[in-house]
Amino acid sequence: MNDKRRRLEDVAQASVQRAGLKSLSFRTLADEIGIKSSSVHYHFPEKSDLASALIQRYQEDFREQLDAISARRWNVKRKLAAFIAIFEQVADGERVCLCGMMAAECESLSPDNRRLLSGFFDDMESWIADLLCVNADSINAPVSTRQLAKVIVSGLEGALLLDRVAGSKANLKAQKDLILSLLK
Amino acid sequence: MNDKRRRLEDVAQASVQRAGLKSLSFRTLADEIGIKSSSVHYHFPEKSDLASALIQRYQEDFREQLDAISARRWNVKRKLAAFIAIFEQVADGERVCLCGMMAAECESLSPDNRRLLSGFFDDMESWIADLLCVNADSINAPVSTRQLAKVIVSGLEGALLLDRVAGSKANLKAQKDLILSLLK
DNA sequence: TAATTTGTCTATCTATTGATAGGTATGTTT
């Protein structure tokens, strides 16, 4: 069954979003879905293979959500709010972004996975930049759409991390308020 | 010698800022300064004691830099730029903020250390909020000084993490440009 | 001088980790 593999990824993703990749052990992961650690190695020979799968899967999920927003006949500001809502959902689940977490663990990632990670942020940034440049003249800030996209992405990622420490959602809310205020 | 203890903290801090607390082992740490791991336990009985010491030390260092900026007879914008420059220095050393890194590892921290961490960000945020509210009417954004302070802190922390993945300083620069543009 | 504290050592324990070798049952393909 390919179902087990997906369950493995589900549990692994939740674990990484909570405690990071370093804290995820093949045994704990196996226990949680009722198989043996060697069986996890069957699906993901090395830990880096599991990490790759998680990043790509997360990116595809994210991409689908972005496409869904793109398909809406909303104005830029509303689409941006919908984008931020993705992060709010993550915060509601008391998680952080999978890639935000892995960004912190960047040092111990394989070069391949570092590239995948970098690609995730680039993608997200490009989507926002494309969205913003539709009517770039309605932005209340003297920065390029690309720069603003970077500010939004890193701001939201940082807010998720800091809010979890404080046990609040104040950072995310502040980011949201400010970002939306930059659009007329 | 109390010098060894400080050398321990120096090396440990650098290690955490590079790879995180989880990746720091007592043995590796001991090796780097030429003692045995049991001697590290003499200074810091448990790993959480080392973590506490690192957070507090980092906060004190930070506080000193903030005080130095406060003492200057500069306008708000220039002081804010000086604040951001602290983060730029961290980025130049190819590090991330010690507390930003630990924020990602929040799940595996003791309640005490989570409180210390939370206090660090509160402090930083308060310093900015105090700075901004000196002339709050010169802020180009419809958000409170407290909120703006949150945006700045989480934005800079996130930028450090994401820039390290991309191997650039573009996120930090974007944050800087935007933040400074919010002040008249 | 005697007693104590400080800072290090050797040696070791237990737990956990990622990973591998090789076996087995089920199902699919040739």
Add this chain to the structure above:
DNA sequence: AAACATACCTATCAATAGATAGACAAATTA
């Protein structure tokens, strides 16, 4: 029917982790 692939298993390895006990020398204090 024979060969193979899939997906699990048992058993085990070597490495690494945090932590502790107890010995020792040097420095400090009584």
